[in-house]
Amino acid sequence: xxxxxxxxxxxxxxxxxxxxxxxxxxxxxxxxxxxxxxxxxxxxxxxxxxxxxxxxxxxxxxxx
Numbered sequence: 001x002x003x004x005x006x007x008x009x010x011x012x013x014x015x016x017x018x019x020x021x022x023x024x025x026x027x028x029x030x031x032x033x034x035x036x037x038x039x040x041x042x043x044x045x046x047x048x049x050x051x052x053x054x055x056x057x058x059x060x061x062x063x064x
């Protein structure tokens with residue numbers, strides 16, 4: 001699906017979020033990446049095979 005050079009990471013790769021956006025719908029709260037992953041505003045994801053990835057917001061650690 002990806003025609004970028006270098007290729008974007010596939011949906012199965014740990015860094016699949018690094019793929020380029022091909023369709024952006026802020027009014028609906030989601031974007032489609034070129035590897036077929038749908039990323040939602042709450043950081044949840046839907047993979048092309050139908051698997052869902054729960055929201056994974058970064059945690060902030062207080063450094064003393």
